[in-house]
Amino acid sequence: MGLAKESQFHVLAVDDSLVDRKLIERLLKTSSYQVTTVDSGSKALEFLGLNEDEQINSNQPSVSPNNHQEVEVNLIITDYCMPGMTGYDLLKKIKESSSLRNIPVVIMSSENVPSRISRCLEEGADEFFLKPVRKSDVNKLKPHLMKTKDNNHQKQENKEASETIEVQPPQPPQLQPQQQQSNNKKRKAVEVEGLSPDRTMPRYSGLTAV
């Protein structure tokens, strides 16, 4: 996977519109991101390595870490209005998955509906872009991507120990699974508290390494 060398960030773009996929791909490529585009939420989940079986086991610690993620995705940007699985549904599934929930998710929509925006941010979306998406929007992705790279790097070095230090006083390793659960709750609480109606600023996960 090449974490040692300076590798490009990989963005997964999800949109049922052919025109918009072309546009977002170009926008992301001009920012030097590696891009994969898919036309539906289900294809996105498939690409991310999450299928029916994985979902059932998603709350259990993974036995083989690289089992479901062959490709590393650093950010997911998805349209909101899609037939079948909406961008919101996709966001939920990603946040419910232990292997995917730390990947930043950005929602795009052609409609400016405040309740929709809040809902998405509440569910853990890092940004909400109004369409048509512009270069200035894409420029806002960098901090979210950098955050993930730091997270991944930390995890490589010291898997669960760093998360322990972040949120609670150090505890013996056998308590890890319990801690993961309380970490999740804490994270959710942080997100809801910080919410305000015209919030468009990015939000940081409670597990961010500082």
Add this chain to the structure above:
Amino acid sequence: MDSAVLQLQRQLSDYKSSLYNEGFLDDQFTQLQQLQDESNPDFVVEVVSLFFEDSERLLTELTKTLDQQSVDFRKVDAYVHQLKGSSSSIGAQRVQRVCIYFRNYCDEQNVEGCLKCLQQVKNEYTLVKNKLETLFKFEQQLLAAGGSIPMQ
């Protein structure tokens, strides 16, 4: 510089300005042009071609759906939503505007209103298609004469 090239440049720039002034194109089209460069010299033509294909498909579907005995307005709305989205993404302002009215008639389940809008959106689509094809032709002529397309 070659006077033929200068003339062609002038022709292109005047034509482009007229499209903006008459509301056929908006700033989003400019955004598209800014995404084009030496490594992707055909980007605008490619996206616009996708828009043409997509729109033609949607207009065909809309015609079929509105022709039914019992009109499925949710389907109509879904198609119009898609057309509104793609026209907005390439900056085809007048097409996008008609889509907004079109959706209102959908909400009201007004078949006659929808049919009127369908005709209008077809007209606007044809107009912008012709305009863009002319614009691309002028660009080709300029390039063929040895000129370069000014960055907007």
